[in-house]
Amino acid sequence: MKNIFSLNVIDKIKKHKIKTTIGCILIVVYYFSLPQTLFKSNYTTVIESADGQFIGAKIADDGQWRFPENDSVPYKFQQCIVAFEDQYFYKHFGFNPISMYHAFLQNKKANRIVRGGSTITQQVIRLHRDGKKRSYFEKGIEVILSTRLEFRHSKDKILQLYAAHAPFGSNVVGLEMASWRYFGLQPYQLSWAEAATLAVLPNAPSLIYPGKNQQKLLEKRNRLLKKLYLDKTIDKDTYELALLEPLPQKPFSVPQIAPHLLQKVAKEHKGKKVKTTIKVGIQERVNDIVSQYYNLYKQNQVHNIAVLVVDVKTRNIVSYVGNSPTDIEHQKDVDIIEAPRSTGSILKPFLYTAMLDDGEILPNTLIPDVPTQISGYSPQNYDLAYDGAVPASRALARSLNIPSVLMLQEYSVTRFYEQLQKLKLRDVNRHPSNYGLSLILGGAEANLWDLCKAYAYMSGTLTNYTQTQDEFRSNELATLNYNSAFKTDFGKPKREKNVFSAGAIWQTFNAMKEVNRPHGDEAWRFYDSSLEIAWKTGTSFGGRDAWAVGITKDYVVGVWVGNATGEGRPLLTGVESAAPILFDVFRLFPKTNWFQAPYNDLEEKLICNQSGYMAQENCDASLQWIPKTAKKTESCPYHKLIHVDKSEQFRVNNNCEVMDNIVTKSWFVLPPVIEWYYKSKHVNYKMLPPYKEGCVDNNQDKKMDFIYPSANIKIMLTKDFEGELQPVILKVAHSNSEMELFWYLDEKYLGSTKTFHEMQLVASTGTHIITVVDELGIEIKRKVKIESN
Incomplete structure (x- = not known):
């Protein structure tokens, strides 16, 4: 039976080849009559906070506020638009012949177009074919394409297309922008009266102008509300309350809570809606802090501030303030966060960590702090004073320049440069020889984004290591993220470090915790409520850049203060200008516990209490935790045995004193130049006693x-x-x-x-x-x- 039917069909096709061919062509034309992407419009770039609040938008290239399509249409607007525009929307297949017939009669009677008779599906097609003249021929095309659209999409999808592309007056396109522009709300927050107001606008967009046609708009809205009431979509109380709601007046401004993040998103996701990782409450409060300090600093002609807050656990951006609320003249649109700026001292913790990690120093190894000239380069401390020698940890905490330069000279510029490359500081991109020893004092440039990423890596490494008891993660140095749709992949567990070991990082953070706090917070150690923060400041030459970066287990906060133009200002320093902002931002967060010690990456060793070196037999020593990699450092070079008389006032030997009166004693002796400055800062330092008269200086100590x-x-x-x-x-x-x-x-x-x-x-x-x-x-x-x- 099937075979007979198939043969009959084949025979008919052979007899009517032309009709069959034409039919096939028409089917193909019909199938491809709509492009795969119906709307290729320029869309507004939109950003939302982590909890979905609208925090910023950048207008589309064609000057229209046209938001990207939403996944759904809110229930209230859906009921309103269907009731107003197309009450048989869910019953017809793209067009309504009865409605079209009544529209034809009315238009013929009025001798002009007074009614369209179009369904919502047809209106989507008309929006797609924007610019076509309205005619009966065009109406026929709309009917055909409407049926094709019904084949392709569900009713809900068609309604989404309409809501996203319908005109709502002026340059406002789409429900989402109209909802914000006229009511300051997101579509799902609209009341019945507000939804009804927007539902009648695409039919007559000009009615929305404040002070113009308000009565007509009110009447249309109220008629729609009555229809909803009669259709039992809303109850009587809702209807009566809705009638009392006023019409929108002055349009709401588009929020600009994170304008410089919006710029960044617009470059990377143009015309998209991006749900960011920004916490709107934190962002607004950081904005307020920056605004307050801007109003203060501009009196010193300092006009630009940037703040970046990173969640260490996720590497998500919590707050992004790319610039202060200054003006065009002072570069308000420049995003400082990714702008390369002179680093000042902000790289010093990386050098300290690298030298600890490579066993070049111990946490408190004495570093010379004396007048220094290296190949014509003469670094100076900020206070132009010298300590003679200072423990490495204190040199970092006090940000002393001369010890840092001498440490870099010992470590080598090339090795340190390689470490900075591992940390992915993109702006440190010249050959190491171009930087020289100035690399540690601001000779290089970096940006706030990369610095926060590097310090977040250190915090994340230490926290993960202590939680897993000896594991690192292969992608710990992950990029920072502002997109909620993206989850950072930290890679697989491994035993090898990425850049720095956990023990070296822990010792560095302990040193950074001791940095002197800004004015008013000097006594922080005496308060239980004080925040324990590892932090560092930096000031570039000429007062052009002031930095502050703070690190806890949970957050990294980076601050830059200066002028985007590069103009330096007196009194602009990291401690006085950037640090107060840093601590005000940290006060927005709950207090957290200090980092746990990574004991699996530490070793307890006897350390000389005075020199900070590995103890030798003549040292006054104590057990201290040091990174395992640091145990190869040399023993203390400054303690030696000397022979003195019983009063310890003179050095003696058997040439001038009987053996019973000779006392052998361990003595802490610094080289002459170091000693010269060291003794003025350390009243307890005891210089070598002179030789007793008649004694011979057999050792010829360098005096x-x-x-x-x-x-x-x-x-x-x-x-x-x-x-x-x-x-x-x-x-x-x-x-x-x-x-x-x-x-x-x-x-x-x-x-x-x-x-x-x-x-x-x-x-x-x-x-x-x-x-x-x-x-x-x-x-x-x-x-x-x-x-x-």
């Missing part, structure tokens, strides 16, 4: 050394306004402050000094030998090259 000049340097003599060469000041430190020193240039005697050993020198250009001799005949020499300009 003095040059402070300036360093070995084999060029000295450039300058001229005053009258063209006269100005002298250079030579400086020497001697362990005996009462000793007289005698100075020579080549073989020419220059003079002698006591107490303060400084000598003026003016010499001819060329290479010279400077010799200094003390009263005991001990001499030091220094070879220098003198030039004049």
Whole structure:
């Protein structure tokens, strides 16, 4: 039977080849009559907070406020639009012939178009075919395409297309923008009266203008509400209350809670709606903090502030303030967060961590802090003072420049540069030789985004390690994220570190916790409610950039203050300008516990209490936790055994004292230059006692050394306004402050000094030998090259 039917069909096709061909062509044309994407409009870029609140939008390229399509249409608007525009919407298949017939009669009677008779489906097609003249021929095309649209999409989808592209007056397109523009609400928050008002607008968009056609709009809205009441969509109380609601007046402004994040999203997701990770409450309060400080700092002509807050556990951006609420003249639209700026001292914790991790130092290893000149480069501490020597952790906490430069010289610029590359600091992109030792003092540039990412990596590494008892994650240095639809993948567990070990990070954070707090918070240690924060500031040369970055287990907060134009200002520093903002932001969050010690990555060792080195047998030592990788550091070089008399006032030996009166004692002895400055800061420091009269100094201890000049340097003599060469000041430190020193240039005697050993020198250009001799005949020499300009 089936075979007979099939043969009959084939015979008919053969007999009517032309009709069959035409029919097939028509079917194909009908099938492809609508493009796959119905609307290729320019859409507004929209951002929402993590909880779905509307926080910003950037107008579409064609000047229309047209939001991307929503996944659904709110119930109230759905009932209103169907009741007003197409009450048989869920029954017809794209067009309503009865409605079209009545519209034809009315239009013919009025001799003009007074009624369209179009269904919602047809109106979607008309919006798709924007610009086509209204005619009966065009109406026929709409009917055909409407049926095709009904084949393709569900009724709910068609309603979504209509709600997203219908005109709502002026340059407002789509329900979502209309809902915000006229009522300051999201569509699902609309009342019945508000939904009814919007439902009648696409039919007559011009009615929405405030103060114009208000009565007509009111009448249309109320008629629709009555229809909803008669259809029993709403009850009597709802109807009567809805009639009392006023019409919208002044349009609501589009919120700009995170305008610079909106800029970023518009570049990366143009024309999309992005639900961000921003916590709107935190964002608004950070905005307020920035606004308050902007109003204060602009009095010093400092106009730009940026703040970034990162959730360490997820790497999500909690708050993004790309700039202060300044004006066009002061670059208000510039997003500072990803702008490269001079780093100042903000990279110092990375060097400290790297040297701990590589066993180059211990947490409290003494680092020299004396006048230093390296290949013509002379770093200075912020206060222009010297400590002689300072524990590495204190050097970091106090942000001392000279110890940092000397640490970098020991570690090497190239090795440190490689560590910064591992941390993915994109703006550190020149060859290491271009930076030199200034790399640690602001010679490089970085941006707030990358710095917060790097510090979040350190916090995340330490927290994960202590929670898992010895595991790292392969993608711990994950990029920061602002998109709620994206979940950061931290990779697989592993035993090897990514950049830094957990023990080195823990020691670094402990040092950073001791950084002196801003004015008014100096006594934070004495309050139980105080926040424990690892933090660091930075100030670039000339007061151009002020940085502050703070780290806890939960959050990283980064702050930059300055002028986007690069103009420096006096009194602009990280501690005084950026740090107060940092601590105000941290006060928005609950107090958290301090980082747990990663004991699996630490080892308890005897450490010299005075030098911070691994203890040798002559040191006063105590057990301290150090990173496992740091145990290879050298033993204390500053403690040595000396022989003194019983009063400990003189050094002696068996040439001048009987053995029974000789006491062997461990003594902490620093090199002369370091000692010269160290003793002025440490009243308990005891210099080596002199030899007792008649004793011979068998060890020939080095008693003095040059402070300036360093070995084999060029000295450039300058001229005053009258063209006269100005002298250079030579400086020497001697362990005996009462000793007289005698100075020579080549073989020419220059003079002698006591107490303060400084000598003026003016010499001819060329290479010279400077010799200094003390009263005991001990001499030091220094070879220098003198030039004049």
